[in-house]
Amino acid sequence: xxxxxxxxxxxxxxxLAATMVLTACGSGGSSDSDSNTSTDSGSGGDSKASVxxxxxxxxxxxxxxxxxxxxxxxxxxxxxxxxxxxxxxxDDYWKKLPTLAASHSLPDVLHMDGAYIxxxxxxxxxxxxxxxxxxxxxxxxxxxxxxxxxKLYGIPISRNAQGIAFNKEALEAAGIELPKKDWTWDExxxxxxxxxxxxxxxxYPINDSDTWDFYQYYQTSYGKGPIIQDxxxxxxxxxxxxxxxxxxxxxxRKSKIVPPADMVSSFKENDPQADxxxxxxxxxxxxxxxxxxxLEQLMPGKVDVVNIPVGxxxxxxxxxxxxxxxxxxxKHKEEAKAFIKWFxxxxxxxxxxxxxxGIPIYDDIYEALEPTLAPKDKLGNKLYDTAKDKALPFYPAxxxxxEWVDNYKKTIDAVMFGQKSIEAAYNEISKAxxxxxxxxxxxx
Amino acid sequence: xxxxxxxxxxxxxxxKKKLKGTNDNNLAGYLFISPWLLGFLLLTAWPxxxxxxxxxxxxxxxxxxVWTGTQNYVNIFTNDSDFRTSLKVTFTFVLFSVPLxxxxxxxxxxxxxxxxxxxxxxxxxxxFPSLIGGSIAVAALWRNMFxxxxxxxxxxxxxGIEGIGWITNPHTSLGTLILLNTWQFGSTMVxxxxxxxxxxxxxxxxxxxxxxxxxxxxxHITLPMLSPVMFFNLVLxxxxxxxxxxxxxxxxxxxxxxxxxxxxxxxxxxAFKHYQMGYASAxxxxxxxxxALMTAINFxxxxxxxxxxxxxxxxx
Numbered sequence: 001x002x003x004x005x006x007x008x009x010x011x012x013x014x015x016l017a018a019t020m021v022l023t024a025c026g027s028g029g030s031s032d033s034d035s036n037t038s039t040d041s042g043s044g045g046d047s048k049a050s051v052x053x054x055x056x057x058x059x060x061x062x063x064x065x066x067x068x069x070x071x072x073x074x075x076x077x078x079x080x081x082x083x084x085x086x087x088x089x090x091d092d093y094w095k096k097l098p099t100l101a102a103s104h105s106l107p108d109v110l111h112m113d114g115a116y117i118x119x120x121x122x123x124x125x126x127x128x129x130x131x132x133x134x135x136x137x138x139x140x141x142x143x144x145x146x147x148x149x150x151k152l153y154g155i156p157i158s159r160n161a162q163g164i165a166f167n168k169e170a171l172e173a174a175g176i177e178l179p180k181k182d183w184t185w186d187e188x189x190x191x192x193x194x195x196x197x198x199x200x201x202x203x204y205p206i207n208d209s210d211t212w213d214f215y216q217y218y219q220t221s222y223g224k225g226p227i228i229q230d231x232x233x234x235x236x237x238x239x240x241x242x243x244x245x246x247x248x249x250x251x252x253r254k255s256k257i258v259p260p261a262d263m264v265s266s267f268k269e270n271d272p273q274a275d276x277x278x279x280x281x282x283x284x285x286x287x288x289x290x291x292x293x294x295l296e297q298l299m300p301g302k303v304d305v306v307n308i309p310v311g312x313x314x315x316x317x318x319x320x321x322x323x324x325x326x327x328x329x330x331k332h333k334e335e336a337k338a339f340i341k342w343f344x345x346x347x348x349x350x351x352x353x354x355x356x357x358g359i360p361i362y363d364d365i366y367e368a369l370e371p372t373l374a375p376k377d378k379l380g381n382k383l384y385d386t387a388k389d390k391a392l393p394f395y396p397a398x399x400x401x402x403e404w405v406d407n408y409k410k411t412i413d414a415v416m417f418g419q420k421s422i423e424a425a426y427n428e429i430s431k432a433x434x435x436x437x438x439x440x441x442x443x444x
Numbered sequence: 445x446x447x448x449x450x451x452x453x454x455x456x457x458x459x460k461k462k463l464k465g466t467n468d469n470n471l472a473g474y475l476f477i478s479p480w481l482l483g484f485l486l487l488t489a490w491p492x493x494x495x496x497x498x499x500x501x502x503x504x505x506x507x508x509x510v511w512t513g514t515q516n517y518v519n520i521f522t523n524d525s526d527f528r529t530s531l532k533v534t535f536t537f538v539l540f541s542v543p544l545x546x547x548x549x550x551x552x553x554x555x556x557x558x559x560x561x562x563x564x565x566x567x568x569x570x571x572f573p574s575l576i577g578g579s580i581a582v583a584a585l586w587r588n589m590f591x592x593x594x595x596x597x598x599x600x601x602x603x604g605i606e607g608i609g610w611i612t613n614p615h616t617s618l619g620t621l622i623l624l625n626t627w628q629f630g631s632t633m634v635x636x637x638x639x640x641x642x643x644x645x646x647x648x649x650x651x652x653x654x655x656x657x658x659x660x661x662x663x664h665i666t667l668p669m670l671s672p673v674m675f676f677n678l679v680l681x682x683x684x685x686x687x688x689x690x691x692x693x694x695x696x697x698x699x700x701x702x703x704x705x706x707x708x709x710x711x712x713x714x715a716f717k718h719y720q721m722g723y724a725s726a727x728x729x730x731x732x733x734x735x736a737l738m739t740a741i742n743f744x745x746x747x748x749x750x751x752x753x754x755x756x757x758x759x760x
Contacts, residue, residue, distance in 0.1 A: 099716050102505040123504070123719075262609035265700045266592040273593060403718040413701040417614055 049080075051335045056086045057111035058093030060270050060294035063356040070352045074339060081335055089270070101125045106327035108336040112154040114321030115213075118231075119399040121153040127326040129155055132337055137345050137362045146320065154323025155340050158290060158358030161307075161318035161387035162217075165287040165295055167277055168304040174198045179284075179306040181386050185218060188309040189248055195283060196257045207267070207282045208258040209249060210412040212397075212405055214286065218245050220392050221311030227433070232398030233441035235433035239426055246415060246422045253416070261416040270294050277303075289380040290322060290358035296376035305383040310390045318384060318391035322357050355380050400440060404432055499725035509722060516726035527727070529702050530710035537618065537706065538685040541625040546677055549629035553636035554666075567637075574630020583624075583694035587611060590620050590695075611696050614703035621691050621704055632677050639673030640666070668751040675750045679742050686735050707731055 057067055064087045071083040086107065088096065094116065100106045106125060120126050128151040134143065138156065146156060164179070171178055176195045183191070188206075195205035209215065216227050224238040252258045259281060268274040269285070276282040278298035287295055287305065296303045308316030324343060326336045343349050350365030355377035360366050373381070397405050411428050414420035474481065499516060503509035520527050556567050576582055589595045590610035597607030610620045647665050656664070667674075689708040692698060698705035698713070711731065715724035 095717075098719065102716065102719070123507075262613040262700070263592055265612035266609045274591070279593075406713075406717070410699070410701055413699065417701055419614070419701065 050082060051080060051332050052082050052084050053109055053332055053336055053339060054084045054086070054107035055109040056093075056097075056107040058088055058090050059111075059356070060089070060291065062294055062297060063087075063290075063353075066353040066356040070343070070349055073348065073352055074342060081339065104329045106329055108327060108330040108332050109339060110325050110327060112323040112325040114160075114319075114323075114394050115396045117154055117323060117325070118148060118396060119402065120325070121148045121151070122399040125328055126153040127328050127330070127333060128152060129326060129337065129340070132341050134341075134344070142320065142361075146323075154325040155344055156320030156323055156361050157344055158320060158322050158361050159318070159384055160289045160321045160358040161384045161391065162286060162288055162316045163292075163305050163307045163383040163387050164284050164309075165277065165292055165303050165305050165383075166284040167280075167299070167302055169302040170203075170280075171195070171283055174200075178304070181306060182390055183306065183309050185221065185309040185311060192252065192257045193255075196255065199283070203280065204259045204282050205257055206252075206284050207276050208253070208261070208264045208416055210264070210409050210416055212408040215242065215245055216395060217308050217315055218311070220395065221309070221313050221315040223311070223313040226395035228395070228398050228401055228437075231440075232401055233437055235430070235437040237426070237430045237433060239430075242426050243422055246412070246425070250415075250422065261413070261418075264416065265413070270298070272298055287383070288321075288358070289384050290356065292379050292383055293355060293376040296379055301375070303379060305379055305386060307383075307387040307390060314390040314392045316387050316391055317394040318388040319394050320358075320361060321394055359384055398440075401436060404429075404436055407432055495725040495728055498722050499729050501722040503721040503725075504719045505721050512722070516723050517730075519723070520726060520730065526702070526705070526710055530705045530707045533618065533703070533705050534686060534688070534707040537622060537625075537688060538682060541622045541685050541688075542678065542681040544622065544626045545629055545632060545681060546674065548626050549633035549677075550636050550670075550674075552629060553633045553640055556633070556637055557640045571630050571634060574628065574633075580690065580694055582628075583691045586620075586624050586691065587695045612700055614700045617696050617700060617703045621688075621695065624691050624695075625685065625688065632681065635673055635677055636670070639670050643669045669753070671750045672752055675742075675746050679739055682738055682742065683735055686731065686738070 055071070057063070059067075067087065068085060071085060075082050084107075093111075097106070097110075097116075097120075101120065101123070112120065112126070117126070130147075130152045132152075132155060134155070142156070143152060146152065146154070166179055168178065174195070176198050177191070179188070179191055192205040199205060212227065219238050219241050220226055222238075222241060224241060225236055227235065227237055229236055249258065253261075258264070259276075263281065266274060267276045267279075267282075269276070270278075270291070272278055275285075275295070275298060277285045277295060285295075286308070292303065292305060310316070324340045326333055326340070330336055343353075344360075344362055347365055347368050350360045350362065350369060351372070353360075354369060355373065359381060360369065369377075408429055411420065411425045415422055415425050498509060500511060500513060501509035502512050502515075552570065556563065556570065560566070587594075591597075592607070592609035592612060594610070596610065600607040608616065610616045643666065647669070648661055651661050651665060687708050688706050689712065692704050692706040692709045693712070696704040698709050707727075708731075711724050711727045714720045714727060
């Protein structure tokens with residue numbers, strides 16, 4: 001017993017020693033005159049002290065460069081604000097963010113996406129930004145549509161749209177008729193079949209599809225509604241359409257209209273060698289307003305765009321999906337909000353980041369930008385214009401569905417590699433989906 | 445400065461008192477090891493206890509844990525095909541990679557045990573890559589080498605062979621990772637080398653006098669004398685392989701279609717991708733039990749094949 005108390009005291013002694021060292025450091029840093037606040041290491045002392053905002057975003061390299069320049073500009077206008085930026089590609093970004101969120105170390109300002117914002121917002125990691133005044137910049141209806149449970153967890157910075165990019169040069173050279181605006185799914189599949197006959201071996205008209213969102217475009221365009229509904233409490237996968245859609249891809253695999261499965265899994269978008277289109281292996285791939293510019297830079301002058309194939313209901317989406325959010329753990333929320341407001345409203349800012357996030361949400365900025373646009377930027381604009389007529393709403397996965405999204409891809413990959421039948425895949429995917437929906441609705 | 449001055453004398457006094465105390469001979473010792481002790485208690489022991497508790501809860505990290513009893517364990521064993529897949533993948537990996545690695549590193553160690561001119565240079569050169577062996581950079585390099593248009597396929601193309609996507613094909617992806625693990629033989633090899641050096645030369649000499657062949661010497665001298673080292677490497681190899689994470693995470697991300705979905709990666713994804721900390725904690729405890737069982741079996745079986753010189757060659 002005696003030994004134990006001695007041990008505890010030893011520990012507390014050590015703690016004391018540690019505190020001593022810490023205070024010593026603190027007082028060493030600040031001047032000797034204000035000795036009363038020395039334990040605070042001077043953080044509360046001067047309120048106009050410079051603030052370093054941590055900021056993180058994802059995207060291609062061109063976007064990184066533009067974003068860094070925009071921050072430089074902000075610092076030159078507001079010398080007390082500096083940035084500690086961190087940026088990476090899409091996949092890495094969404095791999096890294098959960099760990100940061102879990103350890104409460106999200107950056108002050110972070111890039112959010114329509115596909116993920118629900119997940120982060122409902123978990124309480126994002127700050128409500130409704131109080132940022134954006135009258136005259138973004139119309140109220142747009143903002144209202146983006147609210148989650150009445151709160152605005154991210155400021156939209158651009159208009160975005162999904163479409164399909166194609167290798168215009170190569171298709172024309174092979175004498176293939178180019179895709180047209182508002183093409184239907186049947187036309188899309190026929191395009192693929194026709195192109196197969198005219199393209200050389202080892203070059204494929206379209207890429208294989210293993211993600212849930214691409215199938216969802218098909219389902220929603222035929223009026224069967226999104227797969228995940230009611231904030232994740234309802235699951236809706238149409239068997240007939242599912243079987244038909246993947247049945248067509250099965251036929252395509254056999255007739256080499258899509259690349260072999262091991263090639264598909266080695267593709268990496270925007271990587272000069274591994275990008276399905278830039279590598280010259282596939283003639284088309286999906287692209288967004290904000291990302292098509294990066295593809296154009298990999299193959300200048302060769303890319304053109306068309307919207308996602310449509311059905312009776314329409315197809316694809318065209319709306320803001322890129323946001324800037326503030327972390328609830330941020331210690332500099334006001335500074336972060338001020339930066340975001342400047343980012344979306346200030347012309348100078350918009351002229352710096354240009355079309356790298358899509359079409360700037362503030363029309364004045366876009367108008368100022370228009371005369372300076374390079375071909376790659378016009379491509380994004382074209383994509384938006386093509387997509388918006390027939391656009392359906394953007395249907396993201398609800399919070400708690402990331403696991404299902406992952407499993408969807410894995411299950412379809414098994415079909416792709418010929419290890420699973422389409423029917424078995426359907427059963428597995430819907431069993432998992434129904435289980436999550438049931439669990440979420442029981443939570444209330 | 446002032447605050448410090450106030451604390452200091454009091455602490456000093458107590459420190460003196462304590463250090464003078466008769467029953468406090470241990471205190472100085474604890475103080476000396478306190479950085480490690482604190483590290484162990486706060487960063488290892490506490491999380492272990494916590495994870496045991498969490499394994500009986502549903503915990504998303506951002507909301508408070510909810511007690512669910514043994515629900516996680518029940519789900520894992522009855523209703524999780526990923527669990528079975530990842531176990532199967534991991535066992536396959538262990539089954540192939542451990543013997544291969546042992547064999548390969550023993551062979552290299554035997555080569556490096558030769559009395560050649562400049563042998564030290566060779567040893568350094570061959571061990572050198574192991575310094576960076578398990579790192580992310582090597583995994584990334586490996587990914588570039590064995591990708592569909594990687595260096596390996598480019599070399600194959602010189603000979604007119606059309607390669608496949610080694611890491612993007614479910615039939616070859618696990619094999620590629622096993623190969624990588626075998627290639628990271630450095631530390632195992634060094635331990636073997638040290639073991640080989642311990643074998644008395646006179647054993648070989650007398651065997652030579654008796655006219656024993658090389659193979660015979662290997663089977664009847666090298667292997668038995670090396671068995672404790674072999675055992676050590678085997679146990680460490682099995683434990684390490686069960687926890688294999690980096691290359692599966694970086695190179696294949698568990699794919700294609702779960703063909704390299706290692707247990708540790710599965711656990712990681714549950715925890716940090718799907719926010720199911722409770723479930724992941726339960727998985728971690730199951731892994732601990734599996735590894736402990738494997739190690740226990742190893743120790744039990746070792747009685748029959750590991751030879752300790754100090755036992756005078758008697759089978760225990």
